[in-house]
Amino acid sequence: MQIGNVKINGILSLGPMAGVTDLPFRLLCKEQGVDLLYTEMVSAKGIMYNNKNTEALISIDEKERPVALQLFGSDPYIMSEMAKKIEERNFDILDINMGCPVPKVVNNGEGSALLKNPSLIEEIVSSIVKAIQKPVTVKIRKGFSKDDCSAVEAAKAAEQGGASAIAVHGRTREQYYAGKADWDIIRRVKQSVSVPVIGNGDIATPQDAERMLSYTGCDGLMIARAARGNPWIFRQIKEYLDNGTIIEKPAINEVIDMILRHAKLQIEWKGEYTGIREMRKHVAWYTAGYPGSSKLRNKVNEIENLDELTFLLETYGEKANAIQ
Template sequence: MKIGNVELKNKVFLSPMAGVTDLPFRLICKEQNCGLLYTEMINAKALCYDDENTKKMLKIEEAEQPVAVQIFGSEPEFMGRAAEIMNDYPNEILDINMGCPAPKVIKNGDGSALMRNPKLAEEVLKAVVKNSKKPVTLKIRKGWDGEHINAVEIAKIAEASGISALAIHGRTREQYYSGKADWDIISQIKKSISIPVIGNGDIFTVEDSINMLDKTNCDAIMIGRGSQGNPWIFKRINHYMQTGEILPEPTLEEKINTAIKHLGMAVDEHGEYVAVREMRKHIAWYLKGLRNSARVRDEINKIETYEEVVSKLNGYMDDCLTLE
């Protein structure tokens, strides 16, 4: 599969997620054969103002390529300038966020709020495409709410504006992540435009991925919450596509050892104080569904050092294996 001039090895992508898809998590997913990694969303205006914290989020390593950096904003001049700045970064693709439902994002007219103003959305898209030397992609939702479903309209505007591929999450902004994702809207968009369409929403298993591809005819799939604590999903989906065989779920040892490895990478990247706290949610995801995991998760939420977390996880693994 290609997006613009970027050749991709497979069509199973990691969705951009604020507070989740930082460098360590992206590298973990890359090891599991993820075809395209997306950064956390980057505030275009903050980037233009040379904000240090924003620049830290833009650290990209050769080992994770190809990478798409996602920017958000609703002012064409800032979005265009941000695209220009990103020409000097090593990401291969630039993505525009028009899907984030978070109140702090939409209150400024950014994220999914931009879908309510197709004319302004078009100006933003054209400004980014004009100033980027890299392929530009777009991520949208089904619409604002049940009365304002305009994903097909926005998709057509995107194609006409020079966007190279479009990702669609099959929920409205009003739904957030509740209810069921509407895959029919993905199918409608696929029939309406000729650029690659990436389907997103409710992919938690290998079977979900196959069902989405079959039902929507989309060109690629994008996995968000389904990858949390489960980076193996990329490898398992790709293996099924190549062989028709579904690999077994990761073992308890694989889950714990990956959580420990992920923690170590996070400490290297963010420092112990930040990493131990940031990793609490990831560890909870890795432990989800495992025997007696609620207790160890609660204990880890109170721990503040790397060594203690590793000791707690190893102790938990030993206890579980003893009980088998």
């Protein structure tokens, strides 16, 4: 897949998720075969005002690349100026968030609120494309409200503004992440624009990935929530698409090893206090569906350091293996 002047050696991307797709998790997904990584979304105003949390969000390890840095905002001037300000950072693609459904973003006219204003979409994209040399892409949703299918219009506006690729999540803002993703809208966007289209929504298995490609004709696949606690999904999808082989889900010992590696990366990156507390939700995702995981989730909320986490997981692993 080619996005502007950036060659992507495959079709799989990790979708941006606030509080999830930080640098440690991205590195683990990279090891498992993902082709394109997206950062957590970064506020253009946060960059402008030197927000203390922004630096961590825009930090990228050379081993991750290619990486799309995702920016959100609604003011074309601020967006383009901040894009220019950070262009020398080591990301490869600048992605504009036009799909975030959370009220604090939408109420500022940002994220999925932009779907209601195609002319503003074109203006934002155009201003950033003129300001920087790196490819500019957008991530949109099906539409804003229940009966809204504005994705085609939004995609055309983005392409007109100079976007090099468009990712489409097949749900409306109103749906958030509930209900079924509409793959028809992804197919319609693909038929309406000439730039690469990345399909997103309800890709939870390798078979889903194959069906999405076949049904929509999209150029790439974006996996987001299904990757939480499951970086292996990228390797599984690749193996299935390439060879028709189904890789079984990892044994509990492999899961525990991955959790501990993730925890060490988090601590290295954010310190033990924050790193361990952020790992609590990841542990719940990693162990979902394994024997005794509900009791583990209760206990993990009490751990405060790596030694406690290691002991808890080793004890859990012994019990889980005995049950299996």
